[in-house]
Amino acid sequence: NIRNLAMEKVASNVKFPCKHSGYGCTASLVYTEKTEHEETCECRPYLCPCPGASCKWQGPLDLVMQHLMMSHKSITTLQGEDIVFLATDINLPGAVDWVMMQSCFGHHFMLVLEKQEKYDGHQQFFAIVQLIGSRKEAENFVYRLELNGNRRRLTWEAMPRSIHEGVASAIHNSDCLVFDTSIAQLFADNGNLGINVTISLV
Amino acid sequence: NIRNLAMEKVASNVKFPCKHSGYGCTASLVYTEKTEHEETCECRPYLCPCPGASCKWQGPLDLVMQHLMMSHKSITTLQGEDIVFLATDINLPGAVDWVMMQSCFGHHFMLVLEKQEKYDGHQQFFAIVQLIGSRKEAENFVYRLELNGNRRRLTWEAMPRSIHEGVASAIHNSDCLVFDTSIAQLFADNGNLGINVTISLV
Numbered sequence: 287n288i289r290n291l292a293m294e295k296v297a298s299n300v301k302f303p304c305k306h307s308g309y310g311c312t313a314s315l316v317y318t319e320k321t322e323h324e325e326t327c328e329c330r331p332y333l334c335p336c337p338g339a340s341c342k343w344q345g346p347l348d349l350v351m352q353h354l355m356m357s358h359k360s361i362t363t364l365q366g367e368d369i370v371f372l373a374t375d376i377n378l379p380g381a382v383d384w385v386m387m388q389s390c391f392g393h394h395f396m397l398v399l400e401k402q403e404k405y406d407g408h409q410q411f412f413a414i415v416q417l418i419g420s421r422k423e424a425e426n427f428v429y430r431l432e433l434n435g436n437r438r439r440l441t442w443e444a445m446p447r448s449i450h451e452g453v454a455s456a457i458h459n460s461d462c463l464v465f466d467t468s469i470a471q472l473f474a475d476n477g478n479l480g481i482n483v484t485i486s487l488v
Numbered sequence: 489n490i491r492n493l494a495m496e497k498v499a500s501n502v503k504f505p506c507k508h509s510g511y512g513c514t515a516s517l518v519y520t521e522k523t524e525h526e527e528t529c530e531c532r533p534y535l536c537p538c539p540g541a542s543c544k545w546q547g548p549l550d551l552v553m554q555h556l557m558m559s560h561k562s563i564t565t566l567q568g569e570d571i572v573f574l575a576t577d578i579n580l581p582g583a584v585d586w587v588m589m590q591s592c593f594g595h596h597f598m599l600v601l602e603k604q605e606k607y608d609g610h611q612q613f614f615a616i617v618q619l620i621g622s623r624k625e626a627e628n629f630v631y632r633l634e635l636n637g638n639r640r641r642l643t644w645e646a647m648p649r650s651i652h653e654g655v656a657s658a659i660h661n662s663d664c665l666v667f668d669t670s671i672a673q674l675f676a677d678n679g680n681l682g683i684n685v686t687i688s689l690v
């Protein structure tokens with residue numbers, strides 16, 4: 287079946303432009319490499335960083351903060367590199383997200399606490415910080431999340447995620463601060479949980 | 489049925505000696521209080537602190553170390569307040585325990601790393617430190633467990649458990665360092681996981 291093989295050879299050499307060419311990408315790719323490139327393309331638009339994926343906004347990085355201020359007005363912002371992220375009513379049933387913004391070092395960070403049942407009958411909390419910025423910019427920072435109380439302390443330190451990557455895969459891989467409901471009870475006060483958040487330059 | 493009530497009243501006033509009177513307890517208790525007292529009686533014997541409960545040894549505190557040295561010779565001991573607890577082959581399937589001893593401040597501590605499936609299909613690691621000593625002595629110390637690597641750090645600090653209480657209930661309540669297999673992979677090197685252990689006086 288010589289003819290089909292020849293056709294395949296032609297197809298595998300045809301190059302297509304990246305679908306984000308409208309955002310400035312000049313790459314052209316053979317079919318087999320196209321999908322992978324587009325998923326991580328540096329020119330791909332930024333998605334709205336709010337967890338839950340209910341907002342469908344997308345656009346360039348320099349419009350993300352404007353979008354958050356216009357469309358997600360209820361999100362609190364605190365100034366400073368060392369703040370307390372207070373999550374209220376952590377005993378609410380079901381999957382719940384808590385979100386706030388932290389501004390320091392001339393950048394904006396989004397703090398996310400997510401409660402979900404990744405394994406049947408086992409509710410867990412996932413806390414993570416993402417930079418409203420590129421992955422390259424994120425590499426300049428480290429964040430620390432700390433639960434404190436009752437002669438116990440639980441601390442997680444890592445590089446913030448970029449909102450270009452998002453937090454879903456990190457939460458899926460437990461690459462964040464993870465704790466279950468009994469630990470949450472140890473640190474919570476009256477159903478409210480304070481998480482100390484510190485951002486530093488590396 | 490006046491007569492039964494009268495009998496019950498008599499029975500509820502009869503006092504029994506604590507079953508640990510042979511270990512020096514002088515308490516005498518009404519029937520309804522007896523079980524609860526005996527479970528937490530200060531005079532109750534110490535059980536062998538090795539996890540897994542396969543060893544049935546019990547005796548007074550000052551014989552625990554002798555028992556460990558005689559019957560559990562394979563347990564490594566490291567000297568110093570700041571050591572590395574190296575758990576090898578953490579990818580071994582099933583429930584596994586890693587144990588070592590740490591000596592400092594004139595005391596012996598037992599470090600336990602346990603891998604188990606508390607929730608169906610969700611393997612977790614639990615790391616904890618227990619003092620070969622009473623609960624009162626344990627209150628003088630704090631331990632820190634730290635996983636380090638790949639620009640990430642996970643830290644847990646708490647008061648050591650006394651071997652008189654054991655670690656099973658703390659592990660059950662996640663009142664220890666808890667992490668799952670994907671986090672273990674992030675910090676492990678070639679299937680071996682190093683946990684930094686630091687003991688301090690408070």
Ligand SMILES: [Zn+2]
Nearest residue numbers: 304306311327
């Ligand atoms: Zn592209």
Ligand SMILES: [Zn+2]
Nearest residue numbers: 334341343357
């Ligand atoms: Zn949005």
Ligand SMILES: [Zn+2]
Nearest residue numbers: 506508513529
């Ligand atoms: Zn007693």
Ligand SMILES: [Zn+2]
Nearest residue numbers: 536543545559
């Ligand atoms: Zn034993």
